[in-house]
Amino acid sequence: MTDIIVPQQLPLFEGHRPSSSGVRLTGQVTTPFRGLSLDEEVTLIVKGRVARVSHDLDGEGGALTHMHVLKVAEAHELPGDQGDMALLEGKEWSKRVADAHTGQQPLESGEAP
Secondary structure, rough: OOOOOOOOOOEOOOOEOOOOOEEEEEEOOOOOOOOOOOOOOEEEEEEEEEEEEEEOOOOOOOOOOOOEEEEEEEEEEOHHHHHHHHHHHHHHHHHHHHHHHHOOOOOOOOOOO
């Protein structure tokens, strides 16, 4: 799990380059879940398959987003500290991928920015 895949530049859509990409989840799973309360925040590990790709325009003359629609195949809740730790690790991996994409080198531990 140490390989970092550098994302390619987003493809043109009708002559316009999307400025960002996003993910929208659809579908349902039969994984057993506890009862959840309305507006409750939960942390999930989700596995899905890209079912559709669309392009969304943010307002008139706004930014174009390359949107990946994933159909969820599996979802599992990570409670409390486990969920927080998984999110932190996910954010660190996302930062590494972004740094690799832009060619930035991470600072060594203890270095000032």
